[in-house]
Amino acid sequence: xxxxxxxxxxxxxxxxxxxxxxxxxxxxxxxxxxxxxxxxxxxxxxxxxxxxxxxxxxxxxxxxxxxxxxxxxxxxxxxxxxxxxxxxxxxxxxxxxxxxxxxxxxxxxxxxxxxxxxxxxxxxxxxxxxxxxxxxxxxxxxxxxxxxxxxxxxxxxxxxxxxxxxxxxxxxxxxxxxxxxxxxxxxxxxxxxxxxxxxxxxxxxxxxxxxxxxxxxxxxxxxxxxxxxxxxxxxxxxxxxxxxxxxxxxxxxxxxxxxxxxxxxxxxxxxxxxxxxxxxxxxxxxxxxxxxxxxxxxxxxxxxxxxxxxxxxxxxxxxxxxxxxxxxxxxxxxxxxxxxxxxxxxxxxxxxxxxxxxxxxxxxxxxxxxxxxxxxxxxxxxxxxxxxxxxxxxxxxxxxxxxxxxxxxxxxxxxxxxxxxxxxxxxxxxxxxxxxxxxxxxxxxxxxxxxxxxxxxxxxxxxxxxxxxxxxxxxxxxxxxxxxxxxxxxxxxxxxxxxxxxxxxxxxxxxxxxxxxxxxxxxxxxxxx
Amino acid sequence: xxxxxxxxxxxxxxxxxxxxxxxxxxxxxxxxxxxxxxxxxxxxxxxxxxxxxxxxxxxxxxxxxxxxxxxxxxxxxxxxxxxxxxxxxxxxxxxxxxxxxxxxxxxxxxxxxxxxxxxxxxxxxxxxxxxxxxxxxxxxxxxxxxxxxxxxxxxxx
Numbered sequence: 001x002x003x004x005x006x007x008x009x010x011x012x013x014x015x016x017x018x019x020x021x022x023x024x025x026x027x028x029x030x031x032x033x034x035x036x037x038x039x040x041x042x043x044x045x046x047x048x049x050x051x052x053x054x055x056x057x058x059x060x061x062x063x064x065x066x067x068x069x070x071x072x073x074x075x076x077x078x079x080x081x082x083x084x085x086x087x088x089x090x091x092x093x094x095x096x097x098x099x100x101x102x103x104x105x106x107x108x109x110x111x112x113x114x115x116x117x118x119x120x121x122x123x124x125x126x127x128x129x130x131x132x133x134x135x136x137x138x139x140x141x142x143x144x145x146x147x148x149x150x151x152x153x154x155x156x157x158x159x160x161x162x163x164x165x166x167x168x169x170x171x172x173x174x175x176x177x178x179x180x181x182x183x184x185x186x187x188x189x190x191x192x193x194x195x196x197x198x199x200x201x202x203x204x205x206x207x208x209x210x211x212x213x214x215x216x217x218x219x220x221x222x223x224x225x226x227x228x229x230x231x232x233x234x235x236x237x238x239x240x241x242x243x244x245x246x247x248x249x250x251x252x253x254x255x256x257x258x259x260x261x262x263x264x265x266x267x268x269x270x271x272x273x274x275x276x277x278x279x280x281x282x283x284x285x286x287x288x289x290x291x292x293x294x295x296x297x298x299x300x301x302x303x304x305x306x307x308x309x310x311x312x313x314x315x316x317x318x319x320x321x322x323x324x325x326x327x328x329x330x331x332x333x334x335x336x337x338x339x340x341x342x343x344x345x346x347x348x349x350x351x352x353x354x355x356x357x358x359x360x361x362x363x364x365x366x367x368x369x370x371x372x373x374x375x376x377x378x379x380x381x382x383x384x385x386x387x388x389x390x391x392x393x394x395x396x397x398x399x400x401x402x403x404x405x406x407x408x409x410x411x412x413x414x415x416x417x418x419x420x421x422x423x424x425x426x427x428x429x430x431x432x433x434x435x436x437x438x439x440x441x442x443x444x445x446x447x448x449x450x451x452x453x454x455x456x457x458x459x460x461x462x463x464x465x466x467x468x469x470x471x472x473x474x475x476x477x478x479x480x481x482x483x484x485x486x487x488x489x490x491x492x493x494x495x496x497x498x499x500x501x502x503x504x505x506x507x508x509x510x511x512x513x514x515x516x517x518x519x520x521x522x523x524x525x526x527x528x529x
Numbered sequence: 530x531x532x533x534x535x536x537x538x539x540x541x542x543x544x545x546x547x548x549x550x551x552x553x554x555x556x557x558x559x560x561x562x563x564x565x566x567x568x569x570x571x572x573x574x575x576x577x578x579x580x581x582x583x584x585x586x587x588x589x590x591x592x593x594x595x596x597x598x599x600x601x602x603x604x605x606x607x608x609x610x611x612x613x614x615x616x617x618x619x620x621x622x623x624x625x626x627x628x629x630x631x632x633x634x635x636x637x638x639x640x641x642x643x644x645x646x647x648x649x650x651x652x653x654x655x656x657x658x659x660x661x662x663x664x665x666x667x668x669x670x671x672x673x674x675x676x677x678x679x680x681x682x683x684x685x686x
Contacts, residue, residue: 240594309596328613330542360576
């Protein structure tokens with residue numbers, strides 16, 4: 001028996017199943033999966049972003065091997081393009097895509113419910129409710145992927161990812177993976193319209209079969225209880241339901257797309273009142289109602305944030321009295337001595353309009369800096385900054401700066417930089433890359449700009465200033481903002497005053513990461529690689 | 530629930546070892562063959578902000594989160610985090626905060642979290658040996674001595 005977080009359980013199952021390669025991009029609450037997989041002895045790598053990670057995973061699965069691709073919920077937006085079409089092509093090996101959703105936004109910019117992606121992309125979806133199921137369902141996902149030759153989404157949520165529960169490991173649950181081998185299959189994998197049209201029909205037929213299988217043999221569970229109250233639920237909500245309403249009959253769904261509608265219909269018909277209790281969007285309840293199943297959903301106020309035992313009790317009781325506001329804790333802040341502090345103090349002094357981005361430096365929005373005016377999604381700082389420059393009157397446009405971190409720049413800032421070269425605003429633009437040598441926010445992961453792989457070995461390195469110069473940015477500067485902050489501020493001011501394009505790389509290792517970075521560099525130097 | 534579940538909430542600020550604390554408590558319970566769940570949030574909260582972690586153990590535990598008003602113990606590594614988390618405590622629940630410890634006696638000030646576990650340990654059914662074994666399993670070897678000392682200070686306080 002083991003005591004594992006949901007993330008560790010997914011990694012352990014992937015390792016036990018002989019997954020050939022794990023790919024992903026760090027993002028809370030998914031980050032630990034690949035790190036744990038690697039520490040167990042699996043082969044794992046960080047990709048520049050989730051789209052590339054999924055594409056690499058698709059290649060692995062086309063080769064007949066088993067692949068796992070991990071990301072946070074918003075990462076699936078980035079990977080959506082390959083997702084929708086790999087559903088058509090199918091796979092030869094196994095392809096498991098982990099979407100770690102963050103209801104309640106513990107560490108995210110939105111609380112999108114990625115069960116909608118399963119429906120939209122027509123990809124089957126499993127939802128574990130604890131670490132044991134995170135382990136079991138990862139194995140089931142591989143099984144389903146190989147049986148129907150489809151990609152499978154494994155949707156875990158913050159509380160499943162980061163809660164530890166008891167896990168029994170069953171390494172022999174699956175047959176050994178097949179040896180990777182290229183088998184040509186042009187009609188399945190080349191999605192020109194002539195081949196894509198039959199592929200869509202084929203996919204819908206697979207889903208019809210899966211829905212029937214889900215009703216008869218799917219990973220669902222019925223807890224017999226009272227005939228007066230039945231609850232249909234899935235994922236972490238199941239745990240809250242069992243505790244809040246121990247007397248209720250419960251239908252817990254494991255495979256939530258395609259839904260086992262006939263199983264749900266049968267269950268609902270056997271109880272007087274049938275409630276659907278689900279975190280986030282009213283996904284299952286809408287599907288059930290559309291199928292003519294007599295169920296009721298939760299009041300709209302419970303669509304926001306996480307569910308918990310108290311909220312489930314309120315849903316069952318139909319209690320919609322406003323909930324007490326939680327006492328405000330101490331908000332997070334940039335570490336004392338963090339280089340970002342010097343940057344935001346300067347931007348505030350210069351009264352900049354700051355198009356910001358995702359990372360520790362998003363905290364520049366808070367006092368005492370108050371130096372960030374937008375944060376949308378990974379990489380958006382550059383496009384948004386350019387758009388502001390295009391539209392604002394010149395006196396305001398000249399104050400606009402885009403601020404992006406090193407890992408975020410690798411993730412999706414490079415195309416923004418290309419846009420900046422291609423469509424420069426009349427007032428020019430200033431892009432600040434805050435390079436602290438690590439993906440700090442998610443816990444110090446490597447990326448293509450550090451020149452080290454997921455396990456910190458030396459590899460190819462993307463040098464931001466070289467890239468900017470090569471693309472034709474006329475003013476490229478590299479500066480440590482902490483050594484002489486007035487000098488840094490003066491440099492930003494000079495760049496703002498030009499009607500040209502400027503890239504300033506503000507380079508200073510993250511305080512928390514610095515000693516690890518020194519150690520990795522020392523090891524890599526000793527090994528002479 | 531019919532069978533009694535023990536609910537412990539550990540709260541503090543990022544960097545104070547709140548999650549290490551909950552790892553140790555959960556590990557003690559896990560190694561005595563109880564069902565146990567531990568919940569926490571990572572991410573933004575690590576940047577010096579409020580952090581809390583729930584540990585629940587008993588014959589069978591469902592939700593990993595302690596419901597409001599049901600915590601038997603609130604262990605706070607910072608006194609100002611007690612009011613922030615007070616709503617989680619049941620009526621008659623126990624607060625354990627830094628005032629229980631004479632910090633000048635700690636060999637390493639960073640071991641306050643484990644000293645507070647020493648205080649908590651007096652209220653729970655696990656033996657001293659079980660606690661010390663968990664501390665040794667969870668913490669890296671160089672930290673064992675200072676933390677075992679801290680645990681004893683709390684347990685004897």
